[in-house]
Amino acid sequence: MTSTDRAATARTTYLSLWRTxxxxxxxxxxxxxxxxxxxxxxxTLFFAGIGTIPVFLVGFAVLVGALYVSRFFGELxxxxxxxxxxxxxxxxxxxxxxxxxGFWKWLGSVLGGAHYWLYLLHTMVVNFAVSLATWIVTxxxxxxxxxxxxxxxxxxxxxxxxxxxxxTSRLFEGxxxxxxxxxxxAAVVFVIGVVMLAALPFVTRGLxxxxxxxxxxTLGAFPSEALRARVGNxxxxxxxxxxxxxxSLRRLERDIHDGPQQRLVRLQMDLAxxxxxxxxDPVRARQLIAEAMAQSKDALExxxxxxxxxxxxILLDRGLIAALESAAVRSDVPVRVxxxxxxxxxxxxxxxxxxxxxxxxALANAxxxxxxxxxxxxxxxxxxxxxDDTWLDVSVTDDGRGGAAEVAGHGLAxxxxxxxxxxxxxxxxxxxxxxxxxxxxLPLASSYPASTVTPPTLGV
Numbered sequence: 136m137t138s139t140d141r142a143a144t145a146r147t148t149y150l151s152l153w154r155t156x157x158x159x160x161x162x163x164x165x166x167x168x169x170x171x172x173x174x175x176x177x178x179t180l181f182f183a184g185i186g187t188i189p190v191f192l193v194g195f196a197v198l199v200g201a202l203y204v205s206r207f208f209g210e211l212x213x214x215x216x217x218x219x220x221x222x223x224x225x226x227x228x229x230x231x232x233x234x235x236x237g238f239w240k241w242l243g244s245v246l247g248g249a250h251y252w253l254y255l256l257h258t259m260v261v262n263f264a265v266s267l268a269t270w271i272v273t274x275x276x277x278x279x280x281x282x283x284x285x286x287x288x289x290x291x292x293x294x295x296x297x298x299x300x301x302x303t304s305r306l307f308e309g310x311x312x313x314x315x316x317x318x319x320x321a322a323v324v325f326v327i328g329v330v331m332l333a334a335l336p337f338v339t340r341g342l343x344x345x346x347x348x349x350x351x352x353t354l355g356a357f358p359s360e361a362l363r364a365r366v367g368n369x370x371x372x373x374x375x376x377x378x379x380x381x382x383s384l385r386r387l388e389r390d391i392h393d394g395p396q397q398r399l400v401r402l403q404m405d406l407a408x409x410x411x412x413x414x415x416d417p418v419r420a421r422q423l424i425a426e427a428m429a430q431s432k433d434a435l436e437x438x439x440x441x442x443x444x445x446x447x448x449i450l451l452d453r454g455l456i457a458a459l460e461s462a463a464v465r466s467d468v469p470v471r472v473x474x475x476x477x478x479x480x481x482x483x484x485x486x487x488x489x490x491x492x493x494x495x496x497a498l499a500n501a502x503x504x505x506x507x508x509x510x511x512x513x514x515x516x517x518x519x520x521x522x523d524d525t526w527l528d529v530s531v532t533d534d535g536r537g538g539a540a541e542v543a544g545h546g547l548a549x550x551x552x553x554x555x556x557x558x559x560x561x562x563x564x565x566x567x568x569x570x571x572x573x574x575x576x577l578p579l580a581s582s583y584p585a586s587t588v589t590p591p592t593l594g595v
Contacts, residue, residue: 156335169211199246205259262349266346280332399434405424456476490577494531535570554577559575
């Protein structure tokens, strides 16, 4: 990187700091009032609860109230930090969310919850002390900066009002009074004000960062909670995958039994009957053979329809887009396929197979149930910068009558289970009258370079 590029980057970074200054000043200006209200309320409830513990239920009720008020002010701090432009902080998993334990279990979960006591400590001690310090720094810095930048006006333009800065009065103590000294003093104070004004974005960002760090330590979720949540998600995904696989196998078994198997049995019977009548009644035998040929053709068509659930050879050979274009050609409804995949971007086979299955099922539904006259399939890769995750988004939009909904045990519910088994999600937007937009989000590895992905355009 050249010196010119570095200078341009520095200017861009500095200007981006200035863009958040109004929000950060608003956050800092409200910090002390909010902290004082929280401190006075919680400390009153806390010590009232401690003092009335001998009364048991009254004392514990007041103490629980103090913990819940602390939780409220902690949540308020997290919301204010988000409003100030800070990245979201993962909320704790509150222990009383466990249902079915009754009153005593709820009371024990609240009084024994580490997060409640951390929120109490934050509201009653930490945030009050830090907010007092940052509010004082903010008020002094802003007032001194404004005073210094405007000093020339009320010192020179309004000389009768008098006034001088202590520092400059000492600096120019030996100089005689007069316009020359006033101009020199105003210039020095103005320079000081400009320097402080230029440093204002760094001051506000540093003070807000201090609040952010403290909030992440005292108000955020524990790392072990994130691990437990991830394990829970993996178990749910595994259960969904097993359920989706079982549902697919049962449906495939039912479809084969009700369709091709019955036709093949009929085909066998027709051929046997034709064989018996070949010598005695050739005309009838030829008729039975013709019916058997029709049965074989229908069975072949049904087997082709069932094969949509499996990976076609073109998917393995030429990739997802080519397979979707092939499915579009076979569709009874005109289909347009648009790709937002970067050139040369390779998808994992499992992701490609499931993306193809979801899209082909959506195309079949649009043709059979939606009365659609046109369908668009769009494929794109999306990067989430906040979590460094990469997703494949497959969207199928039709102009049919709409009103589609997930029904347990039916197609859309099966698709949802299939995607959840991969850690993905399914979104359905189908108002009555259409259009219907079905979007599948499938997770990819988070290691793809940001420069190789483009944001998707979903829908029409």
